[in-house]
Amino acid sequence: MNKIFVFLIILLLPVAAFAQPVYLLSDSSSATIKRYAVLPDRDYTFEKIVSDTTLAFVEGDSLGKGHATHYWLKIRIKNPFHYAGEFYISLNLNLDNILYYFNENTQKWVAYQNGMASPYIGKRNVNEMACILQGQAENVLYIRVDASMLRGHNYSVKPIIKIKKAAYVDSKEQMMWLSWIASFSVLILFFINNLYIYFGLRDKTVLFYLIAQLGGMLYITAYKRFYSIFFSSPIFTSTVSTEGQLHSFDMTSVLMHGSILLIMYGLVQLTRSFLSTKKILPVMDSALRIGLLVYVLVTVILVAINIFITYLEDYTLLYHNILALLLITIIMCTCVVGYLRKLPASTPFLVANILPLIFMFATALYHVFISFNFTDGSLMPDFSIISQALAFSVALVARTKSIHKDLKAKEIEARQLEFDLKEINLRQRLIELENQKINADIRHEKTRNELLEQRLEVNQRELASTTLYMVQKNELLASLKTQIQELDKLYPDSKHQGLKSIESILQSNLYLDGDWRKFKLHFEQVHPHFFENLLAKYPSLTKNEIRLYAYFHINLSTKEIAALLNIDPASVRRAKTRLYKKMALVEESDLQDDNN
Template identity: 55%
Template structure:
């Protein structure tokens, strides 16, 4: 802090004694000095919280020190002049104020433009000139408002203030400095009120946040997650709105802008956090509404508007954030559009809640009651900034009311939602039990089916074994049938040969002895066993072809025994020659008998092997 000791001024008497001018000139000089001293209008600090100084004097700074500015009478201060950055980068402001009170009182003074201003005031306690800096680039002293600089105004005494104004920002026009003085007691009272409101709001939000955080870890429900996001955004927004980020830590300045009224403004980390918090709040509210009312299914059109409205706001905020932090200051020109778009989203959320209530969606009634009050306060904040002022120092309780009511009312909605979820869980538990019983029944049915399949497989294996045995038996019977048939054929051939020999013998020896004829007769006597051979053949045939003769007689009852025997031979595909040998007839007779048989049976005659 810069300090200067007060210089002792020479008395008027010493000044007169040293002058050699005529008395008349001395008299004029003595009369002119008070006029020069009091040429600048004195600003009386009335009993008001804030006063704007209308009278000041301006001096172009050409590297002057405070001592020279204060004591050099040749330096010309121009009353109520404008700052011209194209002419100089630093100016000296001289302000004379008088405190009408009987006691000393501290005041805060701010000067616009406020890049980096330095206030010099006289301290009666230390009898020194002390300095204090304020402005955008002033060192962070843990103050909520960087522009404020403090001085003490003596009671019933004029107080002269010298302020060095930095105008190095490339302004292209003359600017009237704006000097505002406020009682420090008023500032401290306002800061204390803001601090109490901020602590109360954060305490409520933090308690609700912890409670719902525990609930979220237990249920993992996305509705509670969106509610937590809204609370995080609310805590950040309240902290920035009350300008406590500048108290907690330095907020770097990204870009600077000059408003049409000559006020210098800037975009710093606090502005960035403010827009981020607003996006978190809108994101949480939109997603909470969509999830709570299931708008993607119940209200698809409003869900589309909410979703893409949020995307639009997020994209616009990101683009403007990049421009304001990296390129050029646009905050004062785009904040109106930000608030209008936020108004639109809040309005759509309220309308969605009303439509959900009208359509009697599940838990829509408590959600509407929980939404209408905090969203009304949020609407009031946006309307205030759109139509009244963007100044954070005004309307300070609206964010607190919005955030606290949001935390309280949405907790009620979450309780209603929790009850609905519990009912749904009970229904789902009942359905789960029913599904469990059904699955158990299906499992038992599956086991029964497996047992039946095992039984079927066992039966199949048994039948397979049985069929294999039957197949083996069939093959044996077929071999026996073939053997019997072959035997009968050979026997009949033998009989045919014997008959032929008998005929030849009779023809050759008509007078054969009686003994020889008896031998031949004995051989021919064996022909009577032909019927027994047929019976044996029939037994083997029926073993291979069960119920063949019964079915044949049932279908063709007019068939004779000889025709049945002939058809059996045809069925096993014996040749005409073999059948002729078995029946002791010639093959031509077999063919004729076959034709007559199939004609009698009224069936087509198949080919028979020769």
């Protein structure tokens, strides 16, 4: 009897050693399964896993310990409820997993494959795998886990298995859809409205607002991974943490960074354009431009490294978000400075910036210190983007009013300019008429001057002719007088009374005033008021001195003047010297009187 008992104990020892505890479901919506068994995969088929009782699943073993690329997980779950329920199973290592469960209705094993590297199945969430657990029964689940990424690491990880009620997951999924539809609808409506405004005004400020809105629509779509419903995303680089969490840089990450770049670019350029910082706030404008340039360069470099070289998102996320926070801070400071400077529409712009920038600030802090999980159901990005669209639309309305006000002012200014132009045209026409009159006067005066010049030329010719005649006549008379005197000398005894009479006549003709008056008449026609001005300046001049000065004025030679005056040339020179000395004394006397 004792031998039989010992034999039974020996037979039951392996069963006790390899018996797997059963996980009991509870009423909670989500729970973590800590009871499972692990088997390294040796290219086993699922039929072999189910039918071969010799395969040893080790309770609570780690993945990566045996350096295998795939592992099988066996989970026993007791559903204490009366009815079968639908649940979702998820693993932290979600590269490419296949869940197998037994369907009582079809009496067949059902496979459900999901994961980052799994074939595209048109689902937003690539981690959760659906299964049906029978009520009042123990359900056995098998999961084939792709652990190929662990081969490049020197550590093993324990899988974290979570089970969630389908109703709970579906409600969260529905909430995600509703929030996305609501946010996207609001954004698209504002986008269309502001697009219409842009084509009407062609205002760059509205264009930058549209760019920020486009970035917001892409951001909430990428944040909730809705793009994965339409196409699968390649994994560019990835890594596995020591806790077994898979971190990857895929198309979602690229879209996230790209959408944030659009938002930041739109906000910075919107601020610069709205407040005219380039002209009014050059220091803040430089800070905005440099901050945006640094953020763009850092983002592009980090995205390129994560795509083509290695995964760095976990190490750079904190600093990248800090850089975004600094840029948001610069935008806020610019708004405050613009408000303090009382710039046009700066008050509504500051108010419009406060709420969305606070939400953006909170979103960045949330991702840095709490979670960067795209499927955590946070509505912070939705609030941030929607508040941005609403607030900046209000600011754009204020700007539009300001633009209309400026347009009215410019319209009034344009009308004033039009009136001024008309007045200027009238003045110009008046000036043209005056110029025409002046030109006519000039032509008349020119004609008159030409006539005067012709008359002056005639008078000058007559003066020259008269002067020449007088010189020749006096020379002839002087010659006749000389001849008569010589005859008197040759025949002193035979003087004829007629010759003396002729000599007397010749002497009197040499000093006839008629010739002088004729000369003076022609001289004054050429030189008006000459004698009046000369006597006014030199009242002490004698008649002969005036006559002599007139001859000097027309540049007659000493010989010609001597012939006119019937004196010797030496006498002319002496008379000239006396005349100029007399005139010099008068001028010197006038200077002394002026000084006194």
